[in-house]
Amino acid sequence: NHLRIAVDARRSTSMARLDQATLVRSFAGLRAASPRFALGCYLVELLDRLAPEGAARDDARRLFAFALGALEHASRAPLDLRLRPLLELRALDALGLRPELRRCVRCGDELRGSGPDGGGGTARTAVGFHVAEGGPVCGRCAEGIHGLLPVQLGTLRALEGALRLSPQQLDRLVLGPRALEEARTLLARFHRFHLGVELRSERVLDELFPVPPPRPARAPAGSSA
Incomplete structure (x- = not known):
């Protein structure tokens, strides 16, 4: 629920006192289907765990606004398997933790595929994603690196495009079972x-x-089994 609260922060203890709470939005749609409710709980827990403590007021307001919008989308958008990665990626972006999806995190070169992706591009090549460094690694830089996560370049392209879509545009997000x-x-x-x-x-x-x-x-070379 979205509540408007009034607190008394003038107490000498570290805990403020809640004086009043008014319901603003209930997000009733989240309770209409178990997957929606689970997705809403997941987004709230993700934001709660990763949000920085003592954030600047403007940053806190921006993140709170995103949380409200994400819960609204989760309660109203078409219930589709693609909704989860779309909102999850947007949450990481709002937290300032968006992964790199286009360029090698080692050399900065743009990754290019070697086969057609079905849409006029070249995105079928599998590349290695370096989780600790937050992005993909090109074949040259991947030499000697162990533990890379194999991912199709087309999947990275789709995730990058997902950041430009609203949940109402899910039909434009091309993600097959493998992706x-x-x-x-x-x-x-x-x-x-x-x-x-x-x-x-x-x-x-x-x-x-x-x-x-x-x-x-x-x-790809250097990836883990």
Whole structure:
């Protein structure tokens, strides 16, 4: 629920006293379907764990506004498997933790594929994603690096494009079963690196938003099995 509260912060103890609370929005749509409720809980937990303490007032207001908008989208947008990575990626972006999706994090070169992606581009090449450094690594820079997460370049392109879409434009986000699984794995590994733990709501969300198993992808040099 979105509440407007009045607190008494003039107490000598560290805890302020809640004097009044008024309901502004209930996000009733989140309670209409279990996947929506799980997605809302997941987004709130993700933001709560990763939001910086003592943030500047403007930053806190911006993040709060994003949280309200994300919950509204989760309660109203079409219930689609693509909704999760779209909102999850937007949450990381709002937190200032958006991963690099286009350029090699080592040399800065733009990654290019070697086969057609079905849309006139070249995005079928598998590249390695360096979770700790927050982005993909080109083939040249990947030499000698172990533990890279294999991901299709087309998946990275789709995630990058997702940041320009609203939840009402989900039909324009092209993510097949393999790309969905890659996106889920990438985003989960990425936020776990920053959190250090698995979110409690994540396992429930995984059960309610199942993704068909993809075909095994060809791993790039330096990737983990």
